Amino acid sequence: MDAVLFLLAAAILVALGDRWPILLPAAVPVAALAGTTLPDLDMALGLGHRSGLTHSMLPVILLASRPRWWPVAAGLALGIGLHLSADVFPNAMRGFATVKVPGMGSIGRGGSWTWLAGNALAALAIGTLLLRRIATVRMTAAVLAIVAVIGTAYLFVTDGGWPALLVYGATGWAVVRRRPTG
Helix, strand or coil, X not given: CHHHHHHHHHHHHHHHCCCCCCHHHHHHHHHHHHHHHHHHHHHHCCCCCCECCCCCCHHHHHHHCCHHHHHHXXXXXXXXXXXXXXXXXXXXXXXXXXXXXXXXXXXXXXXXXXXHHHHHHHHHHHHHHHHHHHCCHHHHHHHHHHHHHHHHHHHHCCCCHHHXXXXXXXXXXXXXXXXXXX
């Protein structure tokens, strides 16, 4: 339920961004907070735990199709990426921990690791790239620093958090440090 409230707050910031543009990048960390718990809405929606619909980039893709919602999509991507990164490191990848595709069931241990890791890395890349489209370099760095604090706090209390924090942080650093060629 927290995810829905944070998404609503991020949407309000985007709506107010027409009048006060500084609120657009401020929507990113709020949406990132939503993304850290949004994938687990699958249980409230009756999809079963680790549904491939919510534990994926699908919510981000839906939002990213409209440039107005890029701040929310960027934050949601970063938050979902944090969540999925932690899910890559369960105590055991079986049963409850595996990804389920509606109508098909579990995609198994190897498929689940691939699904979660691939979507986590895609979320990080897309979130960072969308953020760079809506904010200056300095603002991007500031927002990513805030999201890093959120991510550290989230992963500190989540199973699988420390290995995920290392992998996600290293990948994030590589994406941000990427230099255009040519």
